[in-house]
Each structure stands twice: as structure tokens, then as C-alpha cells.
Amino acid sequence: MIARLLRRAGISLIVLAGVLLIGFLMLQVIPADPAVAIAGPQGTDDEIEAIRRHLGLDQPILLQFVWYISRVVTGDMGQSVINNASVSAELLRAAGPTIELMCAAMIWAVPTALALGILAALRRGGIVDRLVMAVSVMGVSVPVFWVGLLMIQFAARTRAFPIQGRGGPLWTAEGLSHILLPATALGLILVGPVARMTRTTLSDALHADHVRTARAKGASELRVVLNHALRTALLPIITLVGLQVGTLMGGAVVTETIFSWPGVGRLAVGSIITGDYPMAQGAIIFLASAFILVNITVDVLNELADPRIGSRS
């Protein structure tokens, strides 16, 4: 198991290096010259040249990449060309609200999806089952920005909930009411796929031989469903939720932008729009690394949930 995880971590490192390379190349191909941007509209050619030398932009590209990597590894992702703020510091500040938003989305969406999926599997063809199928088709075809805009329309008209920004810590009423709409919009992405996966894997598992054994032992129906059928069906569900975290991060970018949520997603979009490329690059590297980390975590969870995986390889 340890060896497998190490190998997995190795692969992730390679992927991460690829992300860094793309981030680095992005800065190379963009039309704007960072030196010009830093020097500002009044910068003279000499000043620009000095800044360029100072940033090492006159050195060979390979060397620049090596420097770049060593800087990123030590947590230095440069400065914003807009306000000179440290990119790492800005990212760290924005990470909190993004994590908060994603957790808030998952905390209601995953249990809801599980419950819907279980009910659908237990009563196939019933009302919940049809609802789950409808919602999962809808969730796939209705983009999150559409849902978000609808909510804003609704909230603006009824003035029921705030629609802009973060209202402080979640344990305050203000904080809670602010996160309600964005978390709902973001969580909706998860409900359909997770409910459908739960329904499918659980209805298969309910017909498994070992579930029949559990019934033959005299286990109650609740115990049979939760402890035996769901327990073995959990694996693909965990995997799916893990993979959906990637989708969720994409959704967070959109949701944060719509609801002005001060997270990494809005930071990324905002910095791209304003041409703050070091900041944009930092945000993208940050999101990609988070994605990789989540995937490793899913792997570990899978291994813990199914003892067969570890011994298979």
C-alpha cells in the first residue's frame, strides 16, 4: 500500500511539474510584457530595460524556468503587477473562503444526494427515483451560472438573502446568510451525479450474494442496506465525489464570480481580466495543485474503504 501511494505521489509530482511548465509558458506567450506593466504608462525604455534585467527576463528561457520553479517551491510566486501585493499572500487569503464555500456546498449536497440515491434504489421506479433521474439529467444540462443568476434574480426581488460577498465567519448569522445562495448553487452540481451513482451502485449491491447472506443472518433491512449494501457500494461513490471536487472547483470559479465571493476562483478570473498575469498564474497553479491533492486523498480513502485494492497490485 505504501509503495503504491509513493508511486502515486511520484506521478502527481510529474503532473505538477507539467502544470508549472504550462503556467510558466503562459507568461511567455501573453502579449503583455510584465516589465512594461510594472514600469507603468510613464516608464521610459531604460526603466523597462532595468526592470527586465532585474526580473531576469533577459536570460535564456530554460534558466528562467529553473529559477521560476525554485521560486515557486519556496512559496514565492511573484507580485501582482496591479498592486504589488505578494501573490502567495493573496492566494492564501483567498483560499480560506474558497474552501469554506466548497465545504458548505458539499456538506448539504453529498448527504442529500446519498439520501436521494438510497431512496431511489430502494423504490426503483418510484417518485424519488424519477426525481433523481430528472435532477441528474437537469444538473448535467443546466450550467451553474444559470442557476446562480436565477437565484440572484429571485433574491434581489424578494430581498430574502444577501447576494454579494462574504458576510464574515460562518457561525454568525450574517456569515451564514451570505453563504447560503452560493453554497446552494455550487452544491447543486453534485446532487445529480452523486445521487445517480448511489442509486446505480446500491441497487446492484442490494442483489449481491453477501447481502443475501446478511439477510439470512437475520439482519434488519436498515442494517442490510446501510452496513452491507451501501458499505460495498460506497467505493465508486467516494471516487465520484472525489472526482467531482474537480468539477466543484470549476464551479467555484463561476459561483465566486457571480456572487462576488472573495475566493481563489474570483481572484483568478479578476486577475485574468485585469491582465495581472503573475496573479492569474499563481491562482491556476494553486487550483491545479489542490486538484491533484484531492485526487491523492480520494485514492487513500478508496484504499481504506476497500481492503482488496491494496493487495491487488
Next chain:
Amino acid sequence: MKHMTLPDSVMTAPPLLTVENLSVTFRTDSGPLPALDGISLSIRPGETVAVVGESGSGKSVLSLAVMGLLPPTAELTASGLIFDGEDLQAMSKRTRRDLRGRDMAMIFQEPSTALNPVQRIGDQLIEAIRLHEDIPTPKARARAIEALAATGIPSPELRVRAYPHELSGGMRQRALIAMALIHRPRLLIADEPTTALDVTVQAQILDLIRDLARDNGTATLFITHDMGVVAEMADRVAVLYAGRMVETASASDLFESPEHPYTLGLLGSMPQLNQRGAAMLPIAGTVPDLRQMPPGCHFHPRCPFADHRCATQRPDLRPLAGNRRSACHYAPLLETLETRA
């Protein structure tokens, strides 16, 4: 043969399980599928009754019906389903569930899939214990180890920590047997428990089931398609064909003089009998589609004895001399053969 050793008290005791006129029909997309039709049988305490028949004859459906584990698509009717004097059909779901695993237990055909793949063997046994007995986990664990030891699993104190995939097929079946017998049930249903195992392991598992059942005074409904296994295990035999019982007799009577051509056919595929030069009638053809049964005797398209009467008139399961029954117009077969010759 085993029945020789059965004490007389067993033969006169009231039945532990009585099944009377049991029919099971599945609702399927292509119409109703009658899997069992008018089955009657009984088992006395400590007795072993074998149910034989080709694959698809309804043996598993019968065992699930007794356990109360039929899927919701199954419709069950019976004029009697009595266990230990209690009417199973009239029982609440809760009472019925309490019987399962405690008073009646079951071993399944596929040891590789019958255990929960993500739960340790010990935990599965502990669950079985604690479902019916309120004892603390450490005590249950000790019991589990004891039960595994009784099935001949080496170093059981290590095996309780193993996951099913870490054990061999034979070991898994031993663990399942330990689990089924942990509360000394009065009835054990074994549905082809050795079919999925290596030949060498088969004999050991059969011995184990027989010995443990005898030690616990457990009655066994032993399901198999293998006449060799029947000879090994059974006191009495019920032969199923396409959901109907076609013959029932004591094991000795059945092997000595089968009174249904289908039984003859099943015996024909037993190597020992062939060598002795007994009737060798390999059964040609296959089990008919349960939704489109041939008229008359359901066996007539495959029966070497069949004549015009068999094609139109359905034979009842009728009593013959001795305590046995056959659903063939021409039973007793020997007389028929003599008159026809």
C-alpha cells in the same frame, strides 16, 4: 448410506418443518414464471432431506421460500408453511427475521461472493452472534474464534482478522458454515454448498456439515444436483423437475429402485452405478421453459418411457408401496417394463 444410522426416535418425531402445496411464481417482463408448483415436504428434527434436480428446477427458490428471502417479485402461496409448530406465513416480519440465523440458517453455493468483501471474517461472525445474542464484542470474538476452530480452520485467532479475499474457497465455506451454525439452528439449509469447490475440498466440507449438524442435532435441507452427494448425505430425497416434485423416497429406496424415469436419468449420470451395469439413461434434452410447459407430463419430451397418454394427461404425485411417491403414470416402473416386454 446415512439413513441406516438414524435412530427410530427421529422417524417418529413430529416434523420440524412442513411445507404443504407450496407454489412460487415470479413476475417477469415476459409474463409470470411459475418456479415452484405444489411442493410438499417435511423434515424431522436431526434428519437430512436432499432436494435434487437439474439446474433451474427450483431448488434455490425452494430454500429461499423457506428462509423468507424471496425477492419482492416472487408471489408465494402455500396451504401450509409450518416451522416448529409455528405458521411462517402468519408471522410478523420481525418474528420471521428473528428466526433467521438463529433457528434456521443457510449456506450458499458461492463462498467467494457470499461473504462481505470489505468486512473482516471475525466481524462478520461477531455480527451474526450479536444479532441474536446480547453479549459484549470481546466475548463474541472469543465465540467466533471457537466456531472457526470447530470447522477445522487452522489458526482461527489469525483468520478472524482476515478479509474474505485472503482465504481459499474451502476456508471461506468453512467460515460461512461456522457463521450459519453459530446459534445451533434447528434447521440448516445448504444450497449446493460444495458445487463451487475443488473435488478434494468437497468431501471435507460434506463431512464437516454432516458432523456439525449431527453434533448440534440440526436438521438439514441439503440441496444438490449431484446424486453422489445425495448418497453421501441424505436420509430422504425429494426429486424436483421444472418446479414440481416428481419423486420422493428414503435414500435407500431411491437408489435401490428409482420410481420415476427422471430419477433414473439422474442416477444414470453417476459413475459408480454405471460401472455396476445399472440402467444408464443419460437425460437427453434440457429443462423446458417454465413459461411454456409441455402439456401432459412435463418430462415427456425427454422421457424414454413416454407414450400418448403422457403427452396429454398430467400425472399426479401418488403414493406407492412403502413410504414413497412418484409422479409417473407408469410407476412402479419394474412392473411396467415387465408388462411392456
